[in-house]
Amino acid sequence: MRTTPVCIHCSLPMTNISVGATIISMYMDPPQPYKLWRTDIYKCPQCSNEVAAGYGTPTPKHLPEFDEYLEEIWDTLKTPYGVSDNDIIIEYEKATDSILYGSNSRSRSYLLGLLNKRFSKKEEPN
Ligand SMILES: [Zn+2]
Numbered sequence: 218m219r220t221t222p223v224c225i226h227c228s229l230p231m232t233n234i235s236v237g238a239t240i241i242s243m244y245m246d247p248p249q250p251y252k253l254w255r256t257d258i259y260k261c262p263q264c265s266n267e268v269a270a271g272y273g274t275p276t277p278k279h280l281p282e283f284d285e286y287l288e289e290i291w292d293t294l295k296t297p298y299g300v301s302d303n304d305i306i307i308e309y310e311k312a313t314d315s316i317l318y319g320s321n322s323r324s325r326s327y328l329l330g331l332l333n334k335r336f337s338k339k340e341e342p343n
Pocket of ligand 1: 224225226227228261262263265266
């Protein structure tokens with residue numbers, strides 16, 4: 218099975234630039250994480266367009282590993298300058314959410330706010 222994407226604008230196979238990035242699928246209103254995926258990132262050598270392609274088995278919200286994985290993502294997002302554009306990709310179900318929450322960096326700020334609420338209580342001393 219072929220998995221290398223082809224850039225349809227340049228007619229060239231794309232180059233793998235990252236393995237094991239995470240896609241966070243957001244669902245609901247306001248958007249919440251509901252599925253986590255491992256994926257690879259490819260880039261066109263000519264026009265530099267980037268795509269996520271090839272997915273592992275998703276970790277859905279109802280599995281116990283979901284919170285653990287999400288907490289790892291939280292740790293990564295909390296580290297200043299620790300996140301490259303290719304590490305964590307946020308995906309919205311609806312185009313209106315994409316417009317509302319904007320670029321990947323704005324989306325990450327929104328997600329960090331959600332995860333701070335969700336996990337920071339665990340770090341408070343008793
Ligand atoms: Zn291209």
